Amino acid sequence: MTPSQSTLHGPIATNRSRIAIASGFLLLIGVLLFWGLDNYALWDDEALNALGAKGVLETGDTTILVDHGRNIVLYADGLLSVNLHDRSTPPLPAYITAISFHLFGQTSLTARLPFAIMGLLTVAALLWCAIKNTNSRAFIVTLGIALACNVSLLLYLRQSRYYAATCFFSVLVVLLYIYRDRRRLYVWLLPLASIGLFFSNYMNFMALFIAMLADYVFFEHRHRKIPLRDWLICLVPIIVVCGLACLVWNPYKTELGTSVVSRNTIWDRIMLFFWFCRDINACEFVSYGAIIAIFGVGIWKKDTIILRGILAIVIYMIFVVAVMPQARAMTSVGDVRYIMPIIPLLIWLSARVITILSKNCAPFAMILALVAFTTNVFNGGMFTKSGVASTPIKFVKELKNSPEDPYRKTSNWINENLKTNATAWVLPRHMVFPLLFHSPQLTYAWQVPYPPVAKQYENLPRPFYKGLELPDYIICFGPSIIEVAKFIQKNRLPYAHIQTVDVFWKDLHRPELFWRSFESIKNYNRNVEAVYVLKRVHSGPLPASRPLK
Structure with a gap:
């Protein structure tokens, strides 16, 4: 997700230089996304998606019988299944993977390839938005460093799972929401992107739209109301298509929705929310230092973009915690993968804060960005057993010499x-x-x-x-x-x-x-x-x- 249009005032970079800087970062991130995609076998959740794709190739549907009935893919004693078909998992990732398998064969590389492509498109969209919304070289450099060094984002975008698709469609939906009054085409594309998000992950779809609705009520409608015609163009196709999809793929028709989701008490969900707040730092979605800076600068400067971003993140996390299937009694960490689509927004807000604090000075902003995004200093690394370290450096070393699997x-x-x-x-x-x-x-x-x-x-x-x-x-x-x-x-x-x-x-x-x-x-x-x-x-x-x- 990205915040709405804004301009960071300061030394102006030419359009050509901004494009050159953004293109350089896009190339670097592309290397990090595609390098060593086949280094590892698929782990269990990735394999579930790939096996779903095999079922699609064999039958056209998300069957749990694969290899022409010789094997069964039974997750948790059939938690997701109805009539020997997966009727809980949103089907788009499996169908995307099936296309890749049909074109290139069935390997871990081809299972991950389409999602890495979607990940690169996500990064390209964010950099394009930066070029369009600011003349600040400092902001584009800071954003590029943050994107290239956020190892959690890179890892999620490399998986054969719903993460990259969810992130891509979330960013696309928000950009179409922001630019909807530029061209009528954007209004027509918004329901298509929304349907793509729904078919990738129901929970992230609902969380994003509730966050966007809150943004519209508290901020957007004051200066850009959405005409009734545009509401109808957006909502009618979404309601019809997604409603029909729920007749087939619906977790509340399976044991996952009817029993697992209801295990948590209100207190459990409050604790899960605080675990999320703790573990987005542990997984380096964002650092504690950046969170404090985002809140502080947003309130101090009364920066509308930052305040809107904070509201969206809080509402998004509250909704996910309220409906997610993680049972608190079975774990001691937050399943942060359910909120990974907020990483681009966290990155954007962090880059904006650094640009403001550096007074739009590119060299100073670059130094702050390198400390903030290439080390765990602001994550409190000096207080952990491992000490101060650089996760991006670890990641590059891993790509060069992958551990045994x-x-x-x-x-x-x-x-x-x-x-x-x-x-x-x-x-x-x-x-x-x-x-x-x-x-x-x-x-x-x-x-x-x-x-x-x-x-x-x-x-x-x-x-x-x-x-x-x-x-x-x-x-x-x-x-x-x-x-x-x-x-x-x-x-x-x-x-x-x-x-x-x-x-x-x-x-x-x-x-x-x-x-x-x-x-x-x-x-x-x-x-x-x-x-x-x-x-x-x-x-x-x-x-x-x-x-x-």
Whole structure:
């Protein structure tokens, strides 16, 4: 999101120099977005999107049966599913990925490629807005540094997930809202961008429109009222198309909407809001120092743009916390990915504040920007165990020398050593999805509880049901080997350990900085922190007369 049109007064840069500066930053950010897209295997949420795309290619719909029915993609015992189709997840990311797969084949690179392109378009839109709205060289330089050095934004825009699409359409919707009175075309494009946002993420769509409505009520209508005709042009297509979509893809028709969202109390949601405020600093969406400066300068200067941005961010976060599916009891951090579309607005406001504080002096603004955006000084890095550091430098080093990835190393071993159509049980259960994508020749067993909890899961192939047939292999990531060993001993199952994949088991290439490592984990316990493959050593009936538990 970006604030409305404004001009920062000061030394004027020519249009050519502003374009040159912005183009240089766009090129740099493009390199950072596309460099090493294939360095890692897809992690579990990315794999869910890619597997949804496979279902689209095979059936035209977001089915949870893939590989022509030989495998099932069952998230959390079917939390998202109705009649063996994903009816909770907004479908656009899966369809975008399916197009990429159709054109270029099915790899982690092609899964991420369309989203990196959308990420680059997002950055281009922000820089274009800066060129159009200010003659200040200091602001454009500061904005460029902030965009290039915000590693959280870069990481989210590189994922095969809804993040880049949501961010792109959010920025596009706000720009069309800002420029709607320039050309009639902008008014017609606004509902198209809004529908794209809705099909990318329902929650971010609603949060953005509530924030925009608040902006219109408190600020915009005073000098630029929207005519009734424009309201109709915008709202009628959105209501009709999105309403029809809700008849098919609707989380409140699934267990996700009917049970998970309702788990939190009001107090839980208040605490989640404060976790968000804490963790946007931890994940370097913005620093505590920048937050204080944004509020301080906005009030001190009575800067309308900053005040509008603050209002939008607060309302956006309150709405997301009110409806998001994160259960507070199951975690100790905020799921900041749900509010990642506010990163561009946070960057814009931070760049504006630095430009104001530097009195529009480009060299001074550049120095402030480099300290603020290339280090964690204003995030309080000196008070953490790791100390003052530079996340952008860590990120570039990672691109040059990527850490080991447990999914890729394990799938490579599977592809080289295990037979097609063999069955495998993967633990923890969410770690099955990357293997489903990268090693699809196996049938991944024991994903469906038995007896089935819903009619849609009846009459599936027997290997899918947990406890009915022993799988040929068990693949354990990390400490899950302890529980599996107890399970095997308790039920006297015929399994033998055949391989330890020597890699730290946890996927540390997620975009959230508090879950990411920019270096390989070398010092770990090979007995419980690697990846383990167990093989069924002889055939025969199950030792128990009823399904194993």
